[in-house]
Amino acid sequence: AGEGRPGLAATLRALNGALGRPEGLCVKESGARNLRHRDFLAPRAALNAAFPGGQVPADIMSGVTSLGGPGVLEVRGCQETPAGLAVQLRRPEAFRRLLGSPSVPSPSPPPSGPRVVLHCPALRRPAALRPRHLRPLLLADHLAQLLRAQGVGVRLVPALPEEGSREVLRQLRIDWPSSSGGLALLDAISALKQALGRSPCAAACEQAPGAAALPEDVICKVHLKSFVEEQGLVGYDPNLDVLLVTEEKLRSLAELQQAVLQCTVSNPVALPAFRFRDLISFCQGSCCSSIVHVVSCEEEFQQQQLDLLWRILDPGAHTALQKHLVCGPVKVTNPSSPIGADQYFQLRKHQMYEASVMKYGELAEGE
Structure with missing residues (x-):
């Protein structure tokens, strides 16, 4: 007991x-x-x-x-x-x-129970984590714990590409998967490229005279604005227009697809209102693989681009079940130089220690 x-x-x-x-x-x-x-x-x-x-x-x-x-x-x-x-x-x-977390193990979801994919784009470049990434990372981990405690199956995306990036996660006591899709992921990227070639929204990138050179890894461009208008989608940034598709973007989508394929998919449901408190009931009530993107407000625009690109290349029920959980900013006042997430964490930890000493005295040492 x-x-x-x-x-x-x-x-x-x-x-x-x-x-x-x-x-x-x-x-x-x-x-x-x-x-x-x-x-x-x-x-x-x-x-x-x-x-x-x-x-x-x-x-x-x-x-x-x-x-x-x-x-x-x-x-x-x-x-x-x-x-x-x-x-x-x-x-x-x-x-x-x-x-600390409760020691009671989370219940295992039934084979046909609800599933959710939690996507934290900040971890796609873990070596370059900034203070603005801490809030979505912590929120994604917290939401995963809440969902699992209520019997919802959770898959965390992306898998960590570098072992060295785990230091910040260790300090935050976050356990994140690190395995990759291997050959299956490469096959998924190849399939997305084929879908890109068939899409009426995609077009080749033509270099205009005198224009700046495009990055070497650009595959083509996709017209997002026309797609949003044709589909009657609402809630997207009105400035979304043309997206330059790169290998990295396709890899991100391929990993999301792999996570969805590993979840039970059946009976799509309608999207609820866009509020955080709805997410748990939404994920519990859906037998489909619900996808929740947890992003900072500074990266919301880029995630909307990927959302639409995925809808274009994979018009399935699961891509219509995407939700965006947007976190507010984390600001550092007048930094002498760019500060990383690990430095920010240590700074806040030191500030909290000093506040504890002021309140409790030196007995706070080591606590």
Whole structure:
């Protein structure tokens, strides 16, 4: 049996039980200055009413120190003070348990249950992660945990291409797949190129006199605006027009296709309203492979381009089930030089540590 999700309420109940006063002798400390020395307090007035002379017997003190049970946080120690009986938790362990993921395993989705593909484009270039990528990355990981906890099968895309990029993910405690599609992925890219050659929206790139040279990896151009108008699609940026298709873009689509193929697909459903709280119910209610792109607002335009390119090359039910979850910006004020996601994370961690020291004192060290 699991130990239960730890919590302050369960710990407070256990403390009062150990003191023999389940009606509520201890209280949670909330004063910034007092938190440097204690987490809970049995006030002196309450002790005077509960025990002769207000002195807590040694056996009860021992029981408080050795407190345990489902969901109860470990006690570091307790001592009599003029204010009452002060109780302090083992804070490093308490923080780890309170902030960590539940130890209860997520239920496995049934073979015919709902499936969702979570796509985080920021990880396509993990070595160049910037602060703006942290929010979509964390949100994608959090959404995956929520969906899995409710029995939804989740596939994370893209697979990480470089082992060295895992340092930031390790710091964020994010587990992301790293395998690749191999030959199957190459076959999918080849099939997309063939579809591109047949598409009426695609055209060869002609070099106009005096125009800047096109990148070498450009395959052709695709007219997105006319496609949006023909299909009557709404919600797309009105500035979407011509997209230069590259090998990298086709690889991104091929990996998404591979993820969809590995999910059970049946009975397409209508798209719900474009709100975050709808996503879980949307994914639960669909037996199709729902695709959710989690992107920063700075990269929303590029993801809409890929969305439309995929619809053009693969007009199946799954491409109509694409949703865009757009995150707000993460700004760094007046950086002396471009700052990476790992540097930003360490900076914020240091700032939070300094804030903890100001509130809790030097006891925050190492916690």
